[in-house]
Structure formats: structure tokens, C-alpha cells
Amino acid sequence: LPSTSISITVFESEPSASSRSQGGTLDIHTESGQRLIKAAGLLDAFKKIARPEGDVMKIADKHGVLHLDEAGEEAPRLSGKGPQDLGDRPEVDRRALRAMLIESIPAEIIKWGSKVAKVVSGDTGYTVVLADGKDSEVFDLVVGADGAWSRVRPLLTAETPFYAGVVSVEFHIHDVDSRFPDIARRVGAGTLAVLSDSRGLFAQRQGDGSVRTYAMFRASGEWLDEKAYDFSKDKQRFADDLFPGWSERDRELVLKANEDSVVLRRLHMLPRGHRWEHQPGLTLLGDAAHVMLPFGEGVNDALLDALQLGEQLIEAVKEKQDLSKAITAYEEGMFERAKEHVEES
Template identity: 35%
Template sequence: MILEHPITIIGAGLGGLTLARVLHVYGIPATIYEADPSAQARPQGGQLDIHEHNGQRALEAAGLTDEFRAIIREGGEALRMLDQHGTVLYEEFDDGTGTRPEVLRGDLRRILLASLPAGTVQWGKKLTGVVALGAGRHELTFADGSRVPTELLVGADGAWSKVRPLLSDAQPMYVGATFIETYLCNVDERHPATAEAVGSSAMSALTPGKGIVVHREAGNVLHTYVELTRPAEWIASIDFTDVTAATRTIAAEFDGWAPALTALITDADTPPVPRMIYTLPKSHRWDRVPGVTLLGDAAHLMPPSGEGANLAMFDGFELGKAIAAHPDNLEAALTAYEEALFPRSESEAADAYVLLDLCLGDRAPFGLIDFFNGAPKEERESHRQP
């Protein structure tokens, strides 16, 4: 494919990077514009389950299976569920099958970045405006005043996408749940009771309306999401710049819980960071607009279900494959991609809402335990928070 202005991707997350890499494998140039000033500008999040049927397929298409296997955390597929007193209600051990191995998001992003030609990612490029030029072409304006024309624009820029308004009027909506992020370091030495309660990999302690979900990461680090179903106004009333007061307020919601669990809040080594959960409509889709499309959270923002990163990478793989299959007809490529994207996204979004209810709804945690006990193994492995 020879384009006067190569394919433009907004956002250097996992989805945008996967798309660029798959296109590179096919010999198709692309440029990613990313608002962050560098790859190290901010933390990239914690552990991810990478699933056989989507995330691993995308990495295989990207030619990165060996690099992916090298960053897998051994034993990361284990899971236990506790009640608020620390009693084990359910447990799965890592059977070594590798159907959903765990890796750090930062490590996965690193191998994707390393696989791209120098200059593919243009850092410090915050998109501020897009103007349609006709015939599917667009001109992009960045905060530094630069302008770039493109024949194909892909919005891989997440929940608050600046590209989405070209296609859809949909706005992210708060679902009534907030996950408050904390880290506890050197846990085996400093917090042995908490380390024992969490176990070797993932742990969740859930009750209606609240819960604690933890991943053990390399270096004796526990990465915690304190989950609360609360109105946006309640979250806004907490001054998270006052770490002591904010911690006290969050911990009070877990009064009476086992100290080994509440230590994940009260003894955290990082300030509590609220992650309010926003979603797009379950059936979000758009009419075909020449020269532009979306992938990942920009296209199908949904509650955490263990699928977000997998879907973003799979979208990138599918879009890259469609472009390669229609090298002289970008509109045919985008049509084929979106025709598969929409039903896939709608199905996954419906499942994500079910999982959120199982985790924090009236039957928590026993609805989720029933699900794990009754669902086929591959289905259980596809829906693990966060």
C-alpha cells in the first residue's frame, strides 16, 4: 500500500501499538501520535491476563509470541476468593496450561514499542482538533501547533477519545462504581499476614457494594483495587490530596473486616487514587464515515472484566489484517473491520456488566463463586477482574 500520508493512529496504548506492529509486519507504514512526552512519562498499570482467543492471537499476528512468553509471571494464574474475615471461600491453582498467563502492562507495552521502527511513535503530540478535508482525508492539529494530513485516522485514544466525535455523539457514563488504587510493597517482610491472605497471585474479597481485589506483582508488591459502588458525588466529596483523610474515609467503609485485608488500605505505600468506572452504551456503534475508525476503549469502553487490554489488541490485529486484505480500498477494509467489531464489542460489554454485578451486586460473592464453579474453564478465564 502506498499512501501519500501514511495511516495515522492516535494513542500509543496496547491497541494502537498492536495495530502499528501488525501493519509493519505486512509492510504498511503507520505513525502513532501520543500525548505523553515519553514512554516513561507515567505508570502503565498492573498485571494483565492475556487470553488465548484474543490477546495471544494478536501477539502471534504481531510476531511477538516469544517476546511475550519471556515476560510471563510464572504462577500468575492462581486465584482465591475470601470473605471479609479472611476465610477462603474459593481457590484455583495455576495448572501451568498458559491459557491466560499474566504479564505487567508496562512490560507488554515495552515489547510492542521495541518491535516498531524508530520514529513510528511521535511523543508529546496532544491532539486538539480534527478537520475533514473530503474524500476520507483529515487534517489533525496538535497542541504544539503542528498540523498533519492523513488518509486514514484511527482513534486508539481511550475513554475520552478526541477522535470519537467524528463518528459518534456517545459520551462515557459513570456506572456508579469506583475502584481506588493502592500499592503495598515488600509485603512478605513487612506484612506477612496480608501476603499470606492474598496468596501467590490474585485475591478478591467481595460483598454487596464493596470489595478488595489484589494482584501480586514482581518484587513482593501487592497492587490493590478497593471497589465501591457509590454515587459520583460521594467520591467527589473526598479530598484525595489529603492522603490521611482520604485513606481514613475509604478504610471506614471496611470497618470490621480482617486487619490483613484492611492493611491494603491503611498501610498502603502510595496515595489512594480513585478510578471512576465509565462506560459507553453496550451497543455502541456508528455509521461508516470515510477515512476514520476507532479501536479499544475509544470504541467500546466497558466495565473491567479482564478483557479490556485483550480486546484492544485484538481490535488492532483485526484492523491491521483488514487493511492488508484490502490494500487498494480502505473503505472496504474499514467496513469489514467494523462489521465484526460491533457484535463482538456488544457481546463483551454485556458480559462485563454481568461480571460487575456478580462482583458487587446483591449476591456477591456467591454469585461469582457459582459462576466459577459452573462455567467452562475457558469462560471463567476470560472474565477475571480487574
């Protein structure tokens, strides 16, 4: 959009591009995320930050038995399925991906430190009201790309995300190659998933060489409230409570984590098939439209939403067509795709 006649403003609540670590690594799929990157002319920039060698999976059980080791098989970038040097699902750090996208558009488009409180409908369009009380100019179209707790969504639908009964606790081990070479070898360049008892430890190699592990398990809200001890200070108790009898070398993914990097998240999702009646001048994309449990599609869907909405808008403006027709076409495609992925998640 920035290279067209369409004038855009992005309101972002974070104070700057570097204000938060942004979290772990993501695999960017050929059929979705990579399509936006290509369309935006960012393929070369992406190749500089992508890690095709990270697209390898190991799956083990709680006894330490390895059931799958893709690292021992043909390297994915040589599989012939994707561009030769990227592979189908190269990994990239969130921070690097975000920086690449931010740097690709004129700096004045993003209004940092602008937390949106609500969006108000008027006679000639929509006004964005910021948390500091300031009003924006009037816009023809407002796109809520503001994540699970969108401030735009209430104008379109009464649905809000519900707790899906799954918890993710994130543990991060810095300098893993020098401090814990056994863990480094076991995780390798990609992802190690240790799965048993309907629980999982998902350890992922990051671009800086560290290892980030998501411990995921089902838990009721009451159970969590009862167990509300500080996981970061009491990792031994956490490992004993949640992963008793699991092989010690996999429990080390938790036990050896740096204290300052433990994050607990109650995972929320919108209902499968979430949709709304089209309203002129308003739409949603990404988690705002279809937050789901993390299984590798969330970011890819958000990027594909952005591409498909952008293409529809550019075409409508070029052909001087009704924006509502373009947005409805985007929404119908997105609703179908999201329904499938929310169900799978």
C-alpha cells in the same frame, strides 16, 4: 503493519515510553490478546515477561473465609488448555507489555509528546491537529486508539462515556514480602478478591513482587463529592467508611499501602451496543470504541481489535481493494464482540 508497505504514524501524548508507571498487571487471554502477540511474531518476547503462575485466583468474604483457592489446585499452565508454558491467561505488567510492543516497531513511527487536539476532514483525507497547534500531513485513514476520551470519536459519534456509578481506589504496597509477609502469603502469586456487601478488594501480585489493590464500590457522584477527603492521607477513615466490620487482615490491604500510590477513579463506560455509521477513512479501536468497566477484557479486546483491523487493512492493500469495505468488516465484528463484553462488565 510496520512490516508492510502501509506507512503509519502514531501520535502519543506521553513524552516518552517510560514517562508513566502505566498501572497494574493484566491477564492476556489465549482467544484474544495472545492472538495479536502471536501474529506480530512476539510470542518468545512475551514468554520472557509473562507470569503464568500469576493466573491463580483466591476468593474470600469479609469474614476472611476463603471460598476458592486455585493456588491449591492444578497449576493453570499445566491445564492443557493453552500453550504448555504460557497458560490461558498469564499475567503481565502493563509497563512490560507496552515496552515489548513499542520496541517491536521502528522507533520513528511513534511521535512522542504529540497530544492530539482534534482531527479535521479535508478533500483528500484527514489532518491531525496537535495541541501545540501544528497540523500533520493528510492521512488516508485515522484510527482513534486514544482511550476513553478519544479526540477522534467526535467525528464518528456524539456519544461520550458516562459515569457508571462505580469507583475504583487503587492502593499499592511496596516490598510486601519483607515488610508484610502475612499479606504476601494471603495474596500469593495471583489475585485475591475479597467480596461482600456489593463491594470488593481486588489484590494483585505485580511483577516486581509488590501488591496492588483495587477497592471497588458503588457510589453516587454526590456521595463522592461529599466524601472528598484525601484517601491517601486518611486510609483509616476510608477503610472505616467503606469496609467496616471486614476482617482486619483484608483491611490491611488498604491500611498498609504506601501514601504516594493511592489513586481514585470514577469508572466510565460507553453504552452497550455503541456503534456508528461507517465513515470512509476513520475508525476507532479499544477503549475509544467501547470503554467498559474493568473485568479483564478491556486490554484483550483492544489487542484483538488491533489484530482484526490490521488483518483487514493488509488484505485490502494487498488485493488493491476498497479500504472502506475492510474497515466496515472490522467494525461489524468489533461492535458485536464489544456489545457482549460491555454488557458483561
